[in-house]
Amino acid sequence: MKATYVKQGRRQRRKWRVRANIRRTTSLPRLSVSRSLKHISAQVIDDAKGCTLCAATTTSKAAAETLKGKTKTERAKFVGAEIAKLALAAGVTAVVFDRGATRFHGRVKALADAAREAGLKF
Numbered sequence: 001m002k003a004t005y006v007k008q009g010r011r012q013r014r015k016w017r018v019r020a021n022i023r024r025t026t027s028l029p030r031l032s033v034s035r036s037l038k039h040i041s042a043q044v045i046d047d048a049k050g051c052t053l054c055a056a057t058t059t060s061k062a063a064a065e066t067l068k069g070k071t072k073t074e075r076a077k078f079v080g081a082e083i084a085k086l087a088l089a090a091g092v093t094a095v096v097f098d099r100g101a102t103r104f105h106g107r108v109k110a111l112a113d114a115a116r117e118a119g120l121k122f
Contacts, residue, residue: 015101022096023047031083031095031122033111035102040076042083042111044092054086076107080114087120094121 034041041057058075067075
């Protein structure tokens, strides 16, 4: 088996394990974070209804002008503050953080800290 398939399989299992623990322990909406090499996105998902309540990303046209020339960590902080603002506007005050297969470190941690500072509880 090729190394890339093994690596992808491990990543997928980590993601499923984290998500299974979240779904088993709480009924709060989930703040799911997706990170690529260049961009980061976050969305608040209500698993009971199966719908996305709000989303924020660095790829949106509205954020493009604001984020021009900033580092990836600063972009993650912007997305964290933006998702918190949108979630509070949608009536969500508390969420469960779903980091997916990524470590709670660097850009993912910066997004989480910015969301907490903006008033979202988790």
